[in-house]
Amino acid sequence: VTTSEVHPRADADARMALIELAHCVEPADAVVGRLVQRAGPLEVVDRIRRGGAGKRLGEGLRARLADSGAPSAEARATAIGARIVTRVDREWPRQLHDLGAAAPFAIWVLGAADLRLTLLRSVAMVGARACTGYGELIARTWSAALAECSWTVVSGGAFGIDAAAHRGALAADGVTACILAGGVDMPYPRAHEALLARIADEGLLVSESPLGIEVRRQRFLSRNRLIAALTRATVVVEAAERSGTMATARAATEMARPLMAVPGPVTSPASAGCHRMIGEGEAALVTSADDIMGLLDLGRSQASTNPAPRANRDALSSAERRLLDAFPARGAATAERLVSSSGLPASAVWAGVGVLASAGWITEDPAGWRLVRDRPPPQPS
């Protein structure tokens, strides 16, 4: 199955095959993932069902598929107000392609906001469960500042830094997304049941685990890669040297997502991981939410000599890429001109410029919209 195109009415069979794979394959299983890349989800599910595809797709997966209850997954999700978003759905966050063969097949979502659009302008804020008051203060206040500038703050719902990041965004009436290791109907940690319910109400609860799945160690690790993959950059507020946070940080670096870390007192073990990453040049040192946005937001950093990160082109829909290609290389274009140069309907152009602007590709201009460049074009004076 090609996953880079938008399918407004997704192929129902491919969808069901992806949901079935999400039920029987462990997250981040790159062996099955590569097979799906080559043969497509329908063929792979068929092989699993026939049980004749070698050791990897043998009886284990077959039994899990038979027991999975995948056929009723959609109905069960709907019953609790959730939905399943698969690789072939319009709402699929295309930045997950960067995970390659380890990308999820489907994602469970609880919350009203559009998953793809919400995460197009998102930043991960993660850190230690055993954080200090200092770390908690930073996470809460910076998250609020990011949310006030329309950044979606993504974290993992854990005690400590994660919860402070979610709470900061909520306190600023912003959008926050919590990526869970277990099912979106299995709030974890239990002590955060009320917090997670509020996130579902005002933001998004997200998981690649089907409903009813409990957290397990391996699912925390695969969840961490998902946090890094879904966001434009990862900010580590506090982290001890060996921790799950470090796994998120590594995943961000492997996917060439900017990694940032907050310094703290050298006397605080909770900052040791941040100091190591900064010292070894793995993470950029940030001292404020403005620092983060300066590194994230092309609009703010045009004066910089380094081009700021923008959403990957692959994260755009085919219509958005078509619109992007219709922009003039220099100068601005009006919406009318874009309709004519792209051949898209006016409604698609208007929707598209919003997405392209929030993804950092274009910027508003007195004369319409123009491509964002590493250096601003010469200004008429």
Add this chain to the structure above:
Amino acid sequence: VTTSEVHPRADADARMALIELAHCVEPADAVVGRLVQRAGPLEVVDRIRRGGAGKRLGEGLRARLADSGAPSAEARATAIGARIVTRVDREWPRQLHDLGAAAPFAIWVLGAADLRLTLLRSVAMVGARACTGYGELIARTWSAALAECSWTVVSGGAFGIDAAAHRGALAADGVTACILAGGVDMPYPRAHEALLARIADEGLLVSESPLGIEVRRQRFLSRNRLIAALTRATVVVEAAERSGTMATARAATEMARPLMAVPGPVTSPASAGCHRMIGEGEAALVTSADDIMGLLDLGRSQASTNPAPRANRDALSSAERRLLDAFPARGAATAERLVSSSGLPASAVWAGVGVLASAGWITEDPAGWRLVRDRPPPQPS
């Protein structure tokens, strides 16, 4: 005058000319400095005295020289237990050559230790006068740890980080050197009179200002360059964004001395300068005295892929350079072999290996001494 050779009995005339220049020329005056590099101190003093060498060497310098009391400087220094070390003296710290035309002509020293040897294995620890309890704790404890490993801790005697650095070294019975902006007989700040007296007793008080000179703004700035020039690396513990500490840091970088900075809470303005330098890659992030020594001490960092800094070859005396060149490229040499390969007397070889080892060029070996290399030579197993 050539300043790169050792003159056990320095030319008395050149010595007096350098002392006279130190009296009438402002510190770091590169114009006069270049003239001295070209024409030599005797010729420049002669031109000043004749008053016929253009605007720069006109009446101002002539009057200052006449009033300076330079002829009695040596006697006055001796009277208070101090001494004057000039560019042609054996005790001159040769790393000051890195200052080029802005190098001092002479230095006043109060304290028993040999100036050159004491500073061969030295590190500057500097920072804000208005420091926090955190910064003071770091300066005191790290300075003590450095002193315990035979590093001379150099600072400027000011309130805050400087005083904590001196006190830490003293508490560990280590050697500390205080570089003053005014004369070594003019303790500044006055509140540190007892501290400075103790440093003179157990370490070194150092200044390029003649006796009796009071501190002035310009002398603080030139003193800061001296701190950076005299040491192998500079550690900034806490510093606000615009501060004298930043001048020391810039001077260290300009002379290619390693610059290190300590992170702290992002909520603390006293750490803002450190964070900027780390974030912009100007300073290495250090979280412990071991980190500092790891970057400084080749012996500790042989496993690292980056060669550690060592004392500049120009900082060695001609006899020490001759001894260094007499080492075999591979393997160790005994003192006897070094006597024969260098042609130096045994006493000079024994003195020299101590200096070369403390300067990071050679290391002790079961078979004698060997050159320190970026990678350790293959070990017999």
